[in-house]
Amino acid sequence: RISSGPQGASHRETLVPAAISCAMEYGAVPHTSGVNKDVKGLAYGSAEARCTVDVHEPPSVVRGRGSAAVAYGLALGAAAVFATAATVSVRTGGSGLSLPQSHHSFDSLDMSSSSMAATDVTSSAASLPHIAFVLVDDWGWNDVGYQSTDLGDCTPHMDSLAESGVKLSNYYTQPLCSPARAALLTGKYPVHIGMHHNVIESTSPWGLRLDETLFPEYVAELGYKSYIVGKWHLGHFNEAYLPTRRGFDSFFGFYGNCIGYFSHVSELGACVAPDCFYDLRDDDVPVLDRVGEHTTYVLNSEMVRVVRSHKEADPESTTPMFLYYPVANVHNPILVPDGMLDQTTGGLGACLEGIENYPRREYAALTYMLDETIANMTSVLQETGMYENSIIVVASDNGANPIQQNTTTPGGSGSNFPLRGMKGYLFDGGVRVPAFVHSPLLPEAAVGTTFEGLFHVVDWLPTLVGGVMGASSLYKHVQLFDGKDQWNALTLQTTDDEDKHPRSVVLINIDDVDGQGCSQSWATSAIRMGDWKLITNEANLPIWPVVSTKNVPTKFTIEWGGTMNWYLFNITADPTESTNLMNEHPEIVEELSGFLMGLKGTMLSSSWCDATPTKAEGAFNDTMFIGPWLANAGYACNISCVEDMADGPPLDDEAVAAVEENGGDDGEEDTEGAEDPENLKGEPSRR
Secondary structure, three states: EEEOOOHHHEEOOOOOHHHHHHHHHHHHHHHOOOOOOOOOOOOOOOOOOOOOOOOOOOOOHEEEOOHHHHOOOOOOHHHHHHOOOOOOEEEEOOOOOOOOOOOOOOOOOOOOOOOOOOOOOOOHHHHOOEEEEEEEEEHHHHHOOHHHOOOOOOOOHHHHHHHOOOEEEEEEEEOOOOHHHHHHHHOOOEEEEEEEOOOOOOOOOOOOOOOOHHHHHHHHHHOOEEEEHHHHHHHOOOOOHHHHHOOOOOOEEEOOOOOOOOOOOOOOOOOOOOOOOOEEEEOEEEOOOOOOHHHHHHHHHHHHHHHHHHHHOOOOOOOOOOEEEOOOOOOOOOOOOOOHHHHHHHHHHEEEEEEEHHHHHHHHHHHHHHHHHHHHHHHHHHHOOOOEEEEEEEEEOOOOOOOOOOOOOOOOOOOOOOOOOOOOOHHHHHOOOOEEEEEEEEEEEEOEEEEEOOHHHHHHHHHHHHHOOOOOOHOOOOOOOOOOOOOOHHHOOOOHHHHHHOOOHHHHHHHOOOOOOOEEEEEEEEEEEEEEEEEEEEEEEOOOOOOOOOOOOOOOOOOOOEEEEEEEEOOOOOOOOOOOOOOOHHHHHHHHHHHHHHOOOOOOOOOOOOOOOOHHHHHHHHOEEOOOOOOOOOOOOOOOOOOOOOOOOOOOHHHHHHHHHOOOOOOOOOOOOEEEEEHHHOOOOOO
């Protein structure tokens, strides 16, 4: 809970630090391992709370709800897993740096920033601002307090940062994890970097192209030190694709899509010896000493360590920092420490009050933990004296997964309400997400405002490197660069109407690849131009209800149907995408589909490769951790494609009529093939 204190400072209610004790106990690391016992971590319980866990039990029991963990493949104990990896070089020892007792105290932190004018940040490395970018995983429109129908008390710190910063109300990203992260770090649409189809699986031999320059490589030329703490998910089949080979000075986190929150087992599924693989590393070194400790706590302590270490190495503040913090929250599996869901008092109790639906309640608690770690990040920036010259960005990588599952299976329980659809799909529920900027460097006029212009994930690189750092020359020569510098627009430092809204078009995606990795003549795609949004060949998804306020069963499923449809929406008038205007505005369909076809002509071939579990797991067995398994960084998939003889995806009658009316295959020769919407037909093979 944020409340106003003396001199306008912000104070946050502090919970008793039971969590750090639990983390130490069920992490199987003795209290004498170098961590001070009088410090606090992310706390959730009471002073008397104890973990009822035998540290020798397997991680599935550590969770306290064994069937949930087993369902996600956490059944194999750490001792059994590592019995075959005794000779592996690993990091052991302490459970990591914990937080000071003041980690929730903002007595001296004035976040109003209204009296601070924008500063010239381009004169020298010493004056360049620190950038702290938090990328939240699978966070829906309705999952941040300031615009949520049911989680209004779950993100008090982020709400405070956003209220004294700039909120983005038309922020678009990609529908899936890997493409969104690639777009963020390159400033390019996924179609221009081969990342437009699906995500990188743990055993898939592909990654973000090595000829692409990433954010940390750009800012290294300005003297920045760059650190990543959290999820990479841009390729790990070869060492050249690892984050410390792509510009980051250090890495702590996991390579793949997700990990078990307590076991840190990778996404690969069931643990059947010897094929149960872990995914947590300190740079390249597997981390053994954090099993049983919730991933939020692990990444939180490492984030704090990184910030403090940067300051210790640069006491005169001559080296700017880029902290990339792609947290695990709130991705599946939705798991929180035992005891959290029983809280009825304090900030957590307020967050959970009234949320009866079990998966949504667990998601709310995981969201509260997310808010806590962002509170701690802000606090350590203030503690080290770096906050006053920092820019904090918080955004989601894609929409939430609202599909409910039963009480024993970790499942999605996010909410995109009132937006339609979910992650992985092209309705706004999958791609329009929360985002905000907070900084003492914001000009007074921008503080507490909402930017309503279109903003895409590719815009962060030019906005920060060009607009903030004044170094647009670093990327001006880059071909197919899609991002736009929106700093002046965000901060109200322009009077020119065009500069107030630099972006009028957002390409959401064009996916022309089938399930075997072969290019096809049609695509599932979406584009937003001004008020209008066109979606081609997408499944018919609903607007999911807010489960905590609707009487729905805990096990919640959806009848997906078998048809693919075209949709035209006026997003400004119809933000819930409820009224399909395909037949009413054929001229707009023609314009937008022609624009899509123009962009389709600039696409690079997809880099996607199918999984090669036999080869990958053979290498993983050497360490019991996922990691590089091919020596050839230029490995190319052996994809055998045959000409697709199908006419396209199954369409309903209305969609067929609309497509034919607007230039589709009507039996006549089409002289306007470049604007033929039929060429964009596709199937949802990316799911």
